[in-house]
Amino acid sequence: MSNSQTIPASASPTASSATTGHLAFAPAVFWQWLAGPVWLLAALVTWKLPDRDDFPDTGQFAFLLFAVGLCLLALTAIGRLRERAPWALVLGLGLGAWEVMQAKFLLLPRPFFGTPQDLLDVFLTDWKRLGDSLLHSLLLLVIGYVSGSVLGIITGVALGRSHHIRYWVRPIMRLIGPLPPVALLPLTFVIFPSTRLAGEVLMALAAGFPVAVLTWSGVSAVDHAYYDVARTMGAGDRFLVLRVALPAATPQIFVGLFMGLGASFAMLVVAEMLGVKSGLGFYMQWAQGWAAYPNMYAALIVMSLMCTTLMTLLFKLRDHCLKWQKNGLKW
Structure with a gap:
């Protein structure tokens, strides 16, 4: 018997790393x-x-x-x-x-x-203003991102399940979706009564488009045999959407959520710098105007911590919902 046959597979570093899929x-x-x-x-x-x-x-x-x-x-x-x-x-x-x-x-x-x-x-003397700016940015981001994500998931499921909705909504998405939301900033400031509401709408648009497209892709990719089996057991449309389509499309939905969160971060900074008179973006603009560059760097650090914390929480939610893919991607 050769030496390679006497060594257990679990004792081989190469075999172990191949099993885990990554090297520590x-x-x-x-x-x-x-x-x-x-x-x-x-x-x-x-x-x-x-x-x-x-x-x-x-x-x-x-x-x-x-x-x-x-x-x-x-x-x-x-x-x-x-x-x-x-x-x-x-x-x-x-x-x-x-x-x-x-x-x-x-x-x-x-x-x-x-x-x-x-x-x-800056952190010792101006922490109150930094904290207040952080709270305003978080509130603006959460409202815009969550509303855009929810609307994106609903739109994506509707596009994947209904030919009639796809016929009417798809051209609108192809026309408006690829536009950078920042290009609509002057228009939204005119249409909506407040700059804060305009910023929330633009962040919802930034998050909603990738979520809708990837949810649509995930729902459309579900094997029709799953629907047939569920129908033979008496399942209705609501069951097919909530228990078949959405669980099967969850990996693609989370990809859209990650993309939407990154787009919302970018839109948040632009909205606060150009129109919304509060938040970390506005604080940075104020610091730059007064040549207070340490304050600007402090705001950048706080913003980075906010963004990476939210992204980490989203990864934790993904690992909880997709336990079979928990070790496939680390943040």
Whole structure:
């Protein structure tokens, strides 16, 4: 018997990775033990080297770097850092280099490039306005995205199930759907009584078109044998839609939801910058007008965290609804 026959398939790394469908990233051990010291070194440089100007919160920023360095060392000691260690190391190096280049030597042009302590000062002193802008953006986004997604799913199911609806609605979708929603911004500001309502309508349009098209595709792709079997057991149209068409089209629906969420993010920023007088987009426009670039960067960070959190929640919902595809795609 050959050696290849005596080795179990489960013991082969190649066979294991082929079974799981992806390879796990396992960084070297030294990455883990370097991450914490790099942050501690950045804290020491921030504290000891003199600033080239009167920058706020240098001591607080040094303490923050020091605290993160200690946390990273603790996580390394208990084996919880592992694959995130390279990112922790690179972030520590980046913050330390930024501090040295700008706060200690002023190598980057001001006011376009602030210092890390400038950014920290924005979060410490202007957190109320940032939080209020975040709440306004979330409310605007949720109303527009959810309404557009619901209408998109209803439209997609109707297009996939009815020839009459497809005859009348399909030309309208082909005419309006491919248009960038931002191109309709001046028109919607005239038609609707408030700029906020206009922004919600445009976000609904941005989310609804991809959701409708992919829902339609998923419903149309359902095997007709499923419908025939359900009808022989006495199922009505409502059962066919809710228990046959929608579950079978769920993977395509989630693809449309992801695409619609990305389009809604883009439309949110444009609407808040050009018309809606609230939210993170408006805050960024205000900061740029006053040359308060640290405030603008802080708003960008908050917006990025908001977007990635919503996308993560949508992935969690997808994994819950599509448990058989749970490990197929990671966010």
